[in-house]
Every structure is written in C-alpha cells, then in structure tokens.
Amino acid sequence: MLIEILEKNGSKIIRHDENIIIALVSNKKLKKVAKELFDAGCYYATGVGVDERPKNGAFAMYHILNCEDEKRYVIIKTFAEELKIPSITPVICGANWAEREAMDMIGIEFEGHPEPERLIMPDDWPNGVYPLRKEFHYNQKVPAIEVKPKKRKKDPKIMEVPVGPFHPTLHEPESFELYIEGEKIVGASYRGFHVHRGLEKLAEERLTLNQVPFLAERICGICGFTHNCAYCQAVEDAAKIEVPERAEYIRTILLEVERLHSHLLWFGVACHLLGFDSGFMHTWRIREAFMDIAELLTGNRKTYGMNLVGGVRRDIDENKKKKLLEILDKTKKETKEILDNVAEMKELINRMEGVGVLPKKEAREIGVVGPVARASGIDTDIRRDHPYAAYGELDFKVPVYKEGDVLARFLVRYEETFESFWIVEQALDQMPQGEILNEDYELPEFAYGLGYTEAPRGEDVHFVITEGGNKLYRWRPRAPTYNNLPAVPIMLMGEKLADAPIIIASIDPCFSCTDHVAIIEKGRVCRCSLEEYLRLKR
C-alpha cells in the first residue's frame, strides 16, 4: 500500500526492499504524500537535512516515517529548490522539531511551518551561519551576537515555577517552566538543547568509520550500547555487510542487560520521586549486579565498547556464561520481590494512578515511542516489528496498557524487565558457535543506511549516508526522548504541581541524548501555544 501511494504521486523509487522504501518526491506533491502516508498508519520517526551540494548541487531533506501496519520504514527525499521546501508539520505535527532542526543546521526554509523559530542553536548564534553545511568546519569558532531577552506578558493569577535547568533527580540539563494557578498546572514549557555537542559534524569530518561507534556510545550515559548498535546496523545496512550470527546474539544479550539496568534505574528514580526511598535503595542495590555483569562481559560498567561495524569485539566464553546465569538467577528473584513490594504499596499506586494521562490520539500524532507509547495503548515494539540482531529468533511478549497514566508506564516497564531476563536466558541458550567479527567489506559511495533499535526508552533511529573509503557523508542519530518529550506538557496539563516530577520522569527522559542534535521550545507543543492552553483553561 505504501508503495502504491508513492507511485501514484509520481515519486521515483530509489530503494525498495523488505524493510525500507526510499523515494524521491517532488516538492509539489510532498504535503499530499505525507498526509496519505500518515493516514495509512505511519508515524514520524525523524527528519534529516543533508547538504548534498558536492554530489547533486542542492540541499535535501529526508523525512523518515515508520509504518507499523506494513512493518516498514519509508524515507521520502525532497530537494530544496532555492533553499525552500514545503513544511509537512501542518499535516504531521511530529515533524515540527526535525524541520526546525534542519532549518537551524542546514538553512533550509520550510514554507508554511507554523512556528519557524530557532530550536537548537543558542540565541546568541549569528544569523546565516549553518554548522552542518560542508563549508563549516568542526573546530571553527564563531563570534556570539548580542541578544535582548524577550519581554513576556505576565498574568497576575498565574505563577511561574521553574523546574531546572537541572532536573531535580535526573541530574541532567533541562528546563521546564510550569504555569500554576493555585495547585494546578495550567501550562508548561520546555527549553532544552543546552548541551548540543555537534556530534554529527565531528563524525563527518574528523572520525573514521570504526571510530564513530565509540562516539555514538557516548550519546547516552545509560543506553549508550543501543546507540552504538543502531549506528553499526545503519552502516551494515548501507554497505550490505553480513554480521556473523554469534555476534548478533552477543549484541542481543548486551542490549537486554542494558535494558535491565536502565529499567531498574528508572524504578529507583520513580520510588525516590514518590518518597519511597527504601525502594530506591533496594532497586539500585540489585542494579549493581547488572553493572557487574556488564563489567564481566565487556570490561567496563558502562560504555561497553563492544560493537564495531561488522560484529562485536569480545566473545562470551563458557566461564562467563556460567557466571552470568548464576547472577541472573539470583537477581531475578530479588527484582521480583522488591518490585512486587512496590506495586503493593497503596500510597504509591494512588500517586501514580490516573496521573499524567496521555491519550492514544495525541500519542500517535506526536509519534511517541517505546514504553510511553505502549502505556497509551499503541502496540509497537521495534524488536518485534522490525527484528534486528537476534530478536527474530527469540520469543518474548510485548506488554501494552490502555490507561496512558504513570501507573501504566510503570507496569509496562515492570513486565518488560522480566521479559528481558527471559530473552537473555534464551539467547545464552541458543547462541551458535562461530566468528564474531566480519572485517571483509568495502564501503560503497553515497549509499543510504538505516539502523533502528528498541532502546529502553523507545525507538532509536540512526540514518547514515556513506562517503566511501572509511568515511561518512552524513550521520544522524535520533534518541527516543526526542519523540517523547513533546508529549510531557500534554501529560502535565491540569495536574497538581506536586505530581510534576514523577510525570516528567515517567517518560524516562534522557535530555542530553536528545540535545546532542537539537532545542528551544517555548510554551508550546505541536500546534497548541501557551496562550491557547490558557484560553482553554478559562
């Protein structure tokens, strides 16, 4: 059906296979195609602006959509004629941030964008300097320009409560501004992208193919391995590299170990935010065992450094396998004991039930991913829908809850934790013998690759264009929080101020991962501005 929509609108199909369709769409038809694809059940995964002047003499924009029904990714490419492309944000509001990012980084103008304002670059960045254009160098310094802070209208009835610039518990740079009337939140705004680090430029210009995985791993301090895995899969997809089966299984095991420690970390943070510090201590005590597992298998607690393009670097021998199974057996019981204890505490359940609701319709429009989507009744999981690594051969359930509140998100993660134990056990059992690294490959020139993984927080997408030799032409990582964050103000609306920390934390936000690529969001989500929210309230 997707291919019919594209062909009907006269698009040129560049690549068409089981997982991915890449099509060149004309500027005139772009909006229509986007609308039809969205109606056909696609949600917006990410958008990538590319400076293709050395190759085609023009700038290009790639919109990456994920179709859950057909279990396929659709990438629609358009060329910016005279630096202008029609915006698709009016039809898919999930494209908002991605288009503004391309605007900041490449300088493409999106016609008809509802809020064409700066997102990523700081306010004092000079106008007309675009860091992802090829003539800009990674170590180039630009003088700051002077900015005057904008004056804001103040409503005497409404109080502003800043949360940030550091999250009260997550210790990450993020800044929410909550607008309070009495006890109730009537508006929320997010301002982020404080720690934009220019990873993409660095990877393009200075690093080589097998150095980028280590940079990708440092996008996130918790789920780094999944980024590094997604990057390697993207390059493997572009260059059609076959990964040895044993390497696929080792990747799966490590991805699940990472999910286990990430979910336990979240349970701890959630308990702490709800005032149940014993639960926090106990989950983190159990989590320590997973850090030990990681240290045993990879040589370090975090930043595993295991992936290279074409496979993994270290094998799991019988000795390690035995130790791993022993630790898993012990922690499984302990995890169940503690989490059941948490789930039985009425005070905690009362604070989570019915709080921070995200309805399914809004969730789909924004394009939320991972546990947040599954808690809002969207049955999606990249591991099952787009099997990568060894997930195709393993058996696991995908928990889905309809309620969309904080409790549902808690329960989704609760069930996922035990599924992860089961996946690791299966993978260890079924792991075949053989090679772990395939180094016999050649990188083609200007080939597209897409890598996707289900990070603990949701779908993680990496888009790669190769340059040949051992260099990349363009690399665009997209962390799951990039899609989940715009949903937070919707969840906060009408809730009590005291519930704000747990609601913000319920998406398991990873602000810095999001920031590496883009932000400034002022009092608005999608097409709804703060003023509109306030109007709704009265």
Added chain:
Amino acid sequence: MGRLSLISKSISIGKVTEKYPFAPIEVPEDFRGKPKIDTEKCIGCTSCMNACPPRALEVYDDLERGVRVVHLFLGRCIFCARCQDVCPTGAIKLTKEFELATLSDEDLHQIVELQMVRCEECGKPFDTFRHLLYSVKELPPWQREMLFLCPECRAKKVSELLTFAKGGGGYV
C-alpha cells in the same frame, strides 16, 4: 509483602556498601583500565594513533633530535582498547589499574621516544629502526636495497632505475 517484610529483608541483606577506598576492590580479568605502552616492544608504526577515537594517542617526529615520539595522554583516553586491538607487536595493553586521580598533570602523560633512521641520501630522519626491522620481512628483495632511503629519495631512485632499464637516460 509490606513495609514490615521490607525491614526483615533489609536486616537479612545487611550492609552492601563496599569498604572502598579503605579496602581494595576487585575488577574482572578483562577489565579495560589505564593503557600502558611497553617501551621495549613499541615500533612507532602509528597504527594506534589512526585507530584512537579521541586522539589520546599521538605519534609525531622530532626531526631535530631524530626521534619519533609516541605520546599517550590519559586525560583524553576513553579506555576503548582499540589501540590494544590494532597494535601489531602487542606493545600497548590495557591494565587493570583504574585509580587515575592525581594532583599533577605529568602523571597523565606517557611518552615513548624511539630512535629514527637517517636517510642515506638526504640525511633526513624518516622512520624508526624498529619499524624498519619489523617491515623488512615484508619487503620484496629489490626494495630491501633501498631500505635506508626515505620515501622521497626511494621514489627518485626507483624512477632512475626505471629509466635505466628502459635504456634511456644519460648514464649508458
């Protein structure tokens, strides 16, 4: 389970906090700690420099003194062990040491200096002795004669030889 059982659970578990730094802490066999260069084995081939993602390892030639310097700066190191993977002689290895906090910047640098060979023709230092010895096995016999020539002089010599072989030139 309720609050009471949690108390009994806590009592049965006891203390889990490690005594570190007052008692040493164990790390597994394959731990990736501080890299160490074996000065006896290093040949100055620069492959670690090419693999190092954060440029913690730099190799440069000090032409005046005629030495090649392999400089490891731990302040940039990310402990990825790529240098260990690519080192042809196994000179660089990651140790189990992880206590790297220090008051002096000097402790974070490791510098290995390797004697270089001067070109027979132009006298410019061009490669380390050890690297030449290591690569001599790989060279075809006709190139071994030009072992002590720098790449530029070697290219010149080769083109001279070729003109000679063709029967041209003024040497005949």
